[in-house]
Amino acid sequence: MPSKIVTGYWAVQVGGTLKIRLPPNLRNGELIPPESWIYSSPRGGPKGWKRQRLKPLAYKILKPISWSLFFLTIVPVPLIFPGNTPDDQLFALLFFIISWTLIIYPLENSRTHQNSSVNGLLLLPIDWISLLIGFIIFPIHIFIDPRIGWISYFIFWFAMFRTIIKIQTMMKIPPARFLLPIIPEDWNSEVLNGLWSIKTNRWKNGLIANSFSKEGMFTISGLSRGKDKFISFCFIHKTGFIQDPFYDRDTNDEKLYKILQKPPLIEGLNWPERFLVSTEEE
Secondary structure, eight states, X not given: OOEEXXXXXXXXXXXXXXXXXXXXXXXXXXXXXXXXXXXXXXXXXXXXXXXXXXXXXXXXXXXXXXXXXXXXXXXXXXXXXXXXXXXXXHHHHHHHHHHHHHHHHHHHHHHHHTTOSOOOGGGSSSOHHHHHHHHHHTTHHHHSOTTHHHHHHHHHHHHHHHHHHHHHHHHTSOOEEEEEEEOGGGOOGGGSOTTSEESOSSOOBEEEEEEEOSSEEEEEEEEEETTEEEXXXXXXXXXXXXXOSSXXXXXXXXXXXXXXXXXXXXXXXXXXXXXXXXXXXX
Protein backbone atom coordinates (compact mmCIF):
# COMPACT_ATOMS: atom_id res chain seq x y z
CA MET A 1 0.00 0.00 0.00
CA PRO A 2 2.05 2.96 -1.25
CA SER A 3 1.95 6.24 0.64
CA LYS A 4 3.48 9.68 0.45
CA ILE A 5 3.57 12.90 2.43
CA VAL A 6 1.23 15.66 1.28
CA THR A 7 1.57 19.00 3.15
CA GLY A 8 2.14 17.24 6.45
CA TYR A 9 -0.51 14.53 6.05
CA TRP A 10 -0.19 10.95 4.87
CA ALA A 11 -1.81 10.33 1.49
CA VAL A 12 -2.49 6.59 1.18
CA GLN A 13 -3.62 4.83 -1.98
CA VAL A 14 -6.45 2.42 -1.07
CA GLY A 15 -8.21 0.63 -3.93
CA GLY A 16 -7.62 3.44 -6.40
CA THR A 17 -8.75 6.11 -3.91
CA LEU A 18 -6.35 8.60 -2.33
CA LYS A 19 -7.19 8.88 1.37
CA ILE A 20 -5.71 11.53 3.64
CA ARG A 21 -4.44 10.41 7.03
CA LEU A 22 -2.82 12.27 9.88
CA PRO A 23 0.89 11.63 10.48
CA PRO A 24 1.69 9.10 13.24
CA ASN A 25 2.45 10.29 16.75
CA LEU A 26 5.69 8.33 16.70
CA ARG A 27 7.73 6.75 13.94
CA ASN A 28 10.25 3.95 14.30
CA GLY A 29 13.11 5.10 16.50
CA GLU A 30 11.40 8.24 17.81
CA LEU A 31 11.22 8.46 21.60
CA ILE A 32 8.83 10.28 23.91
CA PRO A 33 10.72 12.82 26.07
CA PRO A 34 10.97 12.09 29.82
CA GLU A 35 8.21 13.20 32.18
CA SER A 36 10.35 16.22 33.10
CA TRP A 37 9.33 17.64 29.72
CA ILE A 38 5.86 19.05 29.10
CA TYR A 39 5.47 17.13 25.84
CA SER A 40 2.48 16.85 23.56
CA SER A 41 2.16 14.60 20.52
CA PRO A 42 0.56 15.94 17.29
CA ARG A 43 -2.89 14.94 18.58
CA GLY A 44 -2.08 14.96 22.30
CA GLY A 45 -3.29 18.45 23.16
CA PRO A 46 -2.66 22.12 22.43
CA LYS A 47 0.01 22.67 25.09
CA GLY A 48 3.66 21.64 25.46
CA TRP A 49 6.74 20.89 23.37
CA LYS A 50 6.05 19.32 19.99
CA ARG A 51 8.35 17.47 17.62
CA GLN A 52 8.77 19.15 14.23
CA ARG A 53 10.09 16.70 11.66
CA LEU A 54 12.23 18.42 9.05
CA LYS A 55 12.74 17.45 5.44
CA PRO A 56 14.69 14.18 5.09
CA LEU A 57 18.10 14.35 3.48
CA ALA A 58 18.00 11.12 1.50
CA TYR A 59 16.84 12.38 -1.90
CA LYS A 60 19.16 15.40 -2.03
CA ILE A 61 22.20 13.35 -1.03
CA LEU A 62 21.77 9.75 -2.22
CA LYS A 63 21.04 10.51 -5.88
CA PRO A 64 24.22 12.61 -6.36
CA ILE A 65 26.20 9.87 -4.57
CA SER A 66 25.11 7.31 -7.17
CA TRP A 67 26.38 9.62 -9.93
CA SER A 68 29.62 10.25 -8.05
CA LEU A 69 30.30 6.50 -8.07
CA PHE A 70 29.81 6.48 -11.82
CA PHE A 71 32.26 9.32 -12.43
CA LEU A 72 34.87 7.82 -10.10
CA THR A 73 34.53 4.54 -12.02
CA ILE A 74 35.29 6.17 -15.37
CA VAL A 75 38.27 8.22 -14.10
CA PRO A 76 40.89 5.77 -15.53
CA VAL A 77 39.00 5.10 -18.81
CA PRO A 78 40.72 7.89 -20.83
CA LEU A 79 44.10 6.61 -19.58
CA ILE A 80 43.38 2.94 -20.30
CA PHE A 81 42.10 3.79 -23.80
CA PRO A 82 44.27 6.78 -24.76
CA GLY A 83 43.75 8.99 -27.78
CA ASN A 84 39.95 9.08 -27.63
CA THR A 85 39.73 12.51 -25.97
CA PRO A 86 41.40 15.85 -26.76
CA ASP A 87 43.40 15.53 -23.51
CA ASP A 88 43.24 12.16 -21.71
CA GLN A 89 44.79 13.34 -18.43
CA LEU A 90 42.60 16.42 -18.31
CA PHE A 91 39.44 14.37 -18.82
CA ALA A 92 40.51 11.88 -16.11
CA LEU A 93 41.06 14.80 -13.73
CA LEU A 94 37.71 16.31 -14.71
CA PHE A 95 35.88 13.04 -13.97
CA PHE A 96 37.62 12.86 -10.59
CA ILE A 97 36.65 16.44 -9.66
CA ILE A 98 33.03 15.88 -10.72
CA SER A 99 32.92 12.69 -8.65
CA TRP A 100 33.88 14.33 -5.37
CA THR A 101 31.96 17.53 -6.11
CA LEU A 102 28.81 15.39 -6.27
CA ILE A 103 29.58 14.31 -2.71
CA ILE A 104 30.76 17.54 -1.12
CA TYR A 105 28.35 20.08 -2.65
CA PRO A 106 25.05 18.28 -1.83
CA LEU A 107 26.23 17.68 1.74
CA GLU A 108 27.20 21.31 2.28
CA ASN A 109 24.05 22.56 0.54
CA SER A 110 21.77 20.32 2.62
CA ARG A 111 23.45 21.42 5.83
CA THR A 112 23.06 25.09 4.87
CA HIS A 113 19.34 24.64 4.14
CA GLN A 114 18.87 23.19 7.63
CA ASN A 115 20.07 26.55 9.00
CA SER A 116 22.64 24.67 11.04
CA SER A 117 24.90 26.81 13.21
CA VAL A 118 27.84 24.46 12.56
CA ASN A 119 29.86 25.05 9.39
CA GLY A 120 33.19 24.02 7.88
CA LEU A 121 33.98 21.59 5.06
CA LEU A 122 36.25 19.49 7.27
CA LEU A 123 33.30 18.70 9.56
CA LEU A 124 31.32 17.08 6.76
CA PRO A 125 31.02 13.26 6.97
CA ILE A 126 33.85 12.69 4.48
CA ASP A 127 36.93 10.54 4.95
CA TRP A 128 39.34 13.44 4.56
CA ILE A 129 42.34 11.47 5.86
CA SER A 130 42.15 8.82 3.12
CA LEU A 131 41.58 11.53 0.53
CA LEU A 132 44.71 13.34 1.71
CA ILE A 133 46.77 10.14 1.56
CA GLY A 134 45.56 9.56 -2.00
CA PHE A 135 46.54 13.10 -3.01
CA ILE A 136 50.00 12.65 -1.46
CA ILE A 137 50.67 9.35 -3.23
CA PHE A 138 49.29 10.36 -6.63
CA PRO A 139 52.15 12.71 -7.72
CA ILE A 140 54.71 10.00 -6.94
CA HIS A 141 53.68 7.98 -9.98
CA ILE A 142 54.90 10.83 -12.21
CA PHE A 143 58.50 10.57 -10.92
CA ILE A 144 58.86 6.89 -9.97
CA ASP A 145 56.44 4.45 -11.59
CA PRO A 146 53.10 5.05 -13.38
CA ARG A 147 51.67 1.95 -11.67
CA ILE A 148 51.72 3.82 -8.36
CA GLY A 149 48.88 5.89 -9.79
CA TRP A 150 46.66 2.82 -9.43
CA ILE A 151 47.47 2.69 -5.73
CA SER A 152 46.21 6.24 -5.25
CA TYR A 153 43.13 5.43 -7.35
CA PHE A 154 42.23 2.50 -5.08
CA ILE A 155 42.82 4.73 -2.04
CA PHE A 156 40.32 7.20 -3.48
CA TRP A 157 37.83 4.33 -3.77
CA PHE A 158 38.54 3.41 -0.15
CA ALA A 159 37.88 7.03 0.82
CA MET A 160 34.63 6.94 -1.15
CA PHE A 161 33.34 3.82 0.61
CA ARG A 162 34.36 5.20 4.00
CA THR A 163 32.57 8.45 3.18
CA ILE A 164 29.38 6.62 2.22
CA ILE A 165 29.48 4.74 5.54
CA LYS A 166 29.91 8.03 7.43
CA ILE A 167 26.95 9.54 5.56
CA GLN A 168 24.78 6.49 6.26
CA THR A 169 25.68 6.66 9.95
CA MET A 170 24.82 10.35 10.11
CA MET A 171 21.49 9.82 8.32
CA LYS A 172 20.32 6.97 10.57
CA ILE A 173 18.81 9.61 12.84
CA PRO A 174 16.37 11.84 10.91
CA PRO A 175 16.28 15.63 11.31
CA ALA A 176 13.81 17.03 13.82
CA ARG A 177 13.59 19.68 16.52
CA PHE A 178 11.26 20.45 19.41
CA LEU A 179 9.30 23.71 19.56
CA LEU A 180 7.40 25.52 22.30
CA PRO A 181 5.28 28.66 21.73
CA ILE A 182 6.03 31.38 24.27
CA ILE A 183 5.61 35.03 25.10
CA PRO A 184 9.10 36.49 24.48
CA GLU A 185 8.90 38.64 27.63
CA ASP A 186 8.39 35.48 29.73
CA TRP A 187 11.72 34.02 28.63
CA ASN A 188 14.81 34.43 30.77
CA SER A 189 17.85 32.22 30.28
CA GLU A 190 17.92 31.62 34.04
CA VAL A 191 15.42 28.81 33.32
CA LEU A 192 18.39 26.84 31.93
CA ASN A 193 20.67 24.83 34.20
CA GLY A 194 24.45 25.08 34.47
CA LEU A 195 25.05 22.72 31.55
CA TRP A 196 24.36 25.54 29.08
CA SER A 197 26.53 28.35 27.72
CA ILE A 198 24.26 31.42 27.71
CA LYS A 199 24.56 33.74 24.70
CA THR A 200 21.76 36.12 25.74
CA ASN A 201 19.46 36.30 28.74
CA ARG A 202 16.48 37.49 26.74
CA TRP A 203 14.54 35.90 23.90
CA LYS A 204 15.70 36.72 20.37
CA ASN A 205 15.53 35.22 16.92
CA GLY A 206 18.55 32.95 16.60
CA LEU A 207 20.89 31.28 19.06
CA ILE A 208 20.13 31.87 22.74
CA ALA A 209 22.26 29.16 24.38
CA ASN A 210 24.24 26.05 23.47
CA SER A 211 25.87 23.08 25.12
CA PHE A 212 28.53 20.81 23.65
CA SER A 213 28.73 17.05 24.13
CA LYS A 214 30.86 14.31 22.63
CA GLU A 215 28.34 13.63 19.86
CA GLY A 216 27.61 17.22 18.92
CA MET A 217 25.88 20.31 20.24
CA PHE A 218 22.49 21.18 21.73
CA THR A 219 21.03 24.59 20.98
CA ILE A 220 18.23 26.71 22.39
CA SER A 221 17.11 29.24 19.79
CA GLY A 222 14.36 31.76 19.20
CA LEU A 223 12.11 31.21 16.18
CA SER A 224 9.36 33.37 14.66
CA ARG A 225 6.47 32.39 12.43
CA GLY A 226 4.52 35.56 11.73
CA LYS A 227 3.37 37.00 15.06
CA ASP A 228 3.99 33.73 16.91
CA LYS A 229 7.25 33.23 18.81
CA PHE A 230 8.84 29.92 19.76
CA ILE A 231 11.71 28.36 21.64
CA SER A 232 13.50 25.71 19.59
CA PHE A 233 15.37 22.83 21.24
CA CYS A 234 17.72 21.21 18.75
CA PHE A 235 20.57 18.72 18.57
CA ILE A 236 23.26 19.32 15.95
CA HIS A 237 25.50 16.35 15.18
CA LYS A 238 29.24 16.94 15.11
CA THR A 239 29.05 16.87 11.29
CA GLY A 240 26.76 19.94 11.46
CA PHE A 241 23.52 18.17 10.56
CA ILE A 242 20.38 18.47 12.69
CA GLN A 243 19.21 15.23 14.29
CA ASP A 244 16.14 14.34 16.33
CA PRO A 245 17.32 14.78 19.95
CA PHE A 246 14.87 12.17 21.26
CA TYR A 247 15.73 9.23 19.05
CA ASP A 248 16.93 5.72 19.81
CA ARG A 249 20.71 5.97 19.52
CA ASP A 250 23.67 3.86 20.59
CA THR A 251 26.06 6.18 22.42
CA ASN A 252 27.86 6.50 25.75
CA ASP A 253 27.70 10.31 25.68
CA GLU A 254 26.74 10.97 29.32
CA LYS A 255 26.31 14.71 28.89
CA LEU A 256 23.87 14.13 26.04
CA TYR A 257 21.61 12.13 28.35
CA LYS A 258 21.94 14.68 31.17
CA ILE A 259 20.72 17.50 28.94
CA LEU A 260 17.81 15.44 27.62
CA GLN A 261 16.63 14.83 31.19
CA LYS A 262 16.46 18.54 32.09
CA PRO A 263 14.34 20.78 29.83
CA PRO A 264 14.14 24.57 30.09
CA LEU A 265 11.83 25.34 33.01
CA ILE A 266 9.19 27.28 31.10
CA GLU A 267 5.56 26.32 30.63
CA GLY A 268 4.84 27.98 27.30
CA LEU A 269 1.58 28.93 25.61
CA ASN A 270 -1.16 26.92 23.94
CA TRP A 271 -0.30 26.13 20.35
CA PRO A 272 -1.96 28.32 17.72
CA GLU A 273 -4.56 26.28 15.88
CA ARG A 274 -2.89 26.77 12.50
CA PHE A 275 0.27 24.98 13.66
CA LEU A 276 -1.36 21.83 14.98
CA VAL A 277 -0.56 18.66 13.01
CA SER A 278 -0.48 20.20 9.53
CA THR A 279 2.89 21.89 10.04
CA GLU A 280 4.58 19.07 11.93
CA GLU A 281 6.23 18.18 8.64
CA GLU A 282 8.34 21.03 7.25
